[in-house]
Amino acid sequence: MVFGNKNHLVGLDIGSAFVKVAELKMSKKGNSLEKFGVAQVAEGVVSEGRIMDMEGLAETIRNLFKSQKIKEKKVAISTGGHSVVIKTISTAKVPEKELHKTIRSEAEQYIPYDIDDVNIDYQVLGESEFSPDQMNVLLVAVKQDLVAEYIELIRMAGLTPSIIDVDTFALQNLYETLPENDPEQVTLLLDVGASKTSMNILKENNSLMMRDMMSGFNQIHEAVSERYEIDLEAAGDIILGRKAPPDDPGALVEIQQAISNAWCAEICEVVHTFESNANDMKLNKVVVSGGGGFIEGFAKSLASELAVPIAGINSFEGLIVDPKRFPDEMLEKAKLQSPIALGLAMRRVNDK
Ligand SMILES: Nc1ncnc2c1ncn2[C@@H]1O[C@H](COP(=O)(O)OP(=O)(O)OP(=O)(O)O)[C@@H](O)[C@H]1O
Ligand SMILES: [Mg+2]
Missing domain, CATH: 3.30.1490.300 (Dna Ligase; domain 1)
Incomplete structure (x- = not known):
């Protein structure tokens, strides 16, 4: 056995836009990062929370394990959304x-x-x-049908599902290990993904409120596809900076701004409802994760509405990392998208 521990497993975050995988080695010195990788999910493979192309997604997962040279077969996965x-x-x-x-x-x-x-x-x-x-x-x-679908997917990828967790819990699990976690502070952990947004307000490592919403980066993909009259795949290439917009590059920025402002309004409303029901408790800070964090204007408008510090999550900060294998630029790029996979990788086979 690679890590000499039968409870060892790999964290696998199967997002609708990107699959992320992480493997940690636990020792007396702390947790060290052994493997980390991200693979894009092709357009149409996952739609509205359902897997439309099981074999396509299983292949993405298999290729990711192969490219990262991950031998361990036992995985922890998570679900969320609807x-x-x-x-x-x-x-x-x-x-x-x-x-x-x-x-x-x-x-x-x-x-x-x-x-x-x-x-x-x-x-x-x-x-x-x-x-x-x-x-x-x-x-x-x-x-149950969703769990059964994920179990089948994992088996198709040649892996063994050992733990099925919930996205929000895995994110919280990782956040609690970070040096930036100050349990005294009322903290909103925010994950703005492609198909959904999850909110979790914490104090003293306890969740005071959780909320899932259907907003996410897909709204931007759809608006960009409509504006430039191109398909979703081409819209994705423009959003990810792989291709230039066919005309009027300002429209891309405008779309991102308008949609992230709408996210901001939705999130602020939930925070205000929380504060008005929580006696004198006020939110102290927001930690952003997921693809939504790539929009600069989003954090700015949240900060001005909520009047608290907003920062992107530093997912790798609590880990021992070999800079030769994981250079700073790579970690900087991956820090927003990695926390759920890392939180899952911290689970052990016998965890509940
Ligand atoms: N620089 C970037 N790198 C990666 N994704 C980006 C970037 N900029 C914008 N995005 C968008 O962020 C989204 C991916 O974010 P994330 O990985 O959090 O989604 P996901 O976990 O797959 O989605 P979900 O959890 O909702 O199923 C995509 O829609 C992608 O287009
Ligand atoms: Mg996600």
Whole structure:
């Protein structure tokens, strides 16, 4: 075994636009970065949270493992978006052995899907602040058909799915290990991806609020494709700077600005609702991850609306990194897109 530990696994973040993979080596000195790579997902392979081309995506994953020379087959993956419901609920205190049944029946009223179609997991957070007879429970429900689809995908890629996590938890998992994490501060962890945005407000490493939204970079891809009358693949090349716009380059900047302003308004509304329900608690800072962080104007407009410091996540800061293998420029380029894969790579096979 490469790392001499049977619990060892690889973190695999299967985004709808980019797949990211990370492998860490854990020792007494700390976690060191062994492998990291990113591969673009072809246009149309994933659409509206569903995999449209299983074999195409499996091949992207296989090629990524090959190009990064990753031998380990056990992976931790994660899901998010429409098919996952995360909620903190209050329920009567019951003995341990009745808990599963109680939570399952409570869950029915919070989950917009048939209870028989979801996998339910939960964690008791502690006594309710409102009543000693009640307890707070973090409820996570994932649609079974989605989990089955991802498991099939991983098998098609020749890998073994060992852990299925939730994107937001994996991001939080990584963030808690970073030197920039100051648990005292009320921090918004933001992930603006291609197809979705997730928000997680933390204090003392506990989540106070989680929210998933359907905004994301795909809106920019669609607007660019319409504006220049080109297909989505060509729009992607322009957005990623591989090709120049066919005319009026100013339109590209305008589109990015208009759409990121709309993201900003949506995020600010959630933050304001949080603050008005959280007594005197005020947000102290925002940490941005995901492709949305590549738009400079986005962080600026968020900072001016929320009046708190905004920074891109420094995903690799808590790791031991060999600069010969991972030069600074490479890490700088990858820092926004890597945290979920790194958070997943920190999991161990027997983790829950
Ligand atoms: N310099 C850049 N490098 C990579 N992606 C960029 C860059 N600039 C803009 N983007 C956009 O960011 C998006 C990719 O971000 P990210 O990797 O966070 O998405 P994802 O995780 O695949 O999406 P999701 O989680 O929503 O499924 C793409 O839409 C891409 O076009
Ligand atoms: Mg993502």
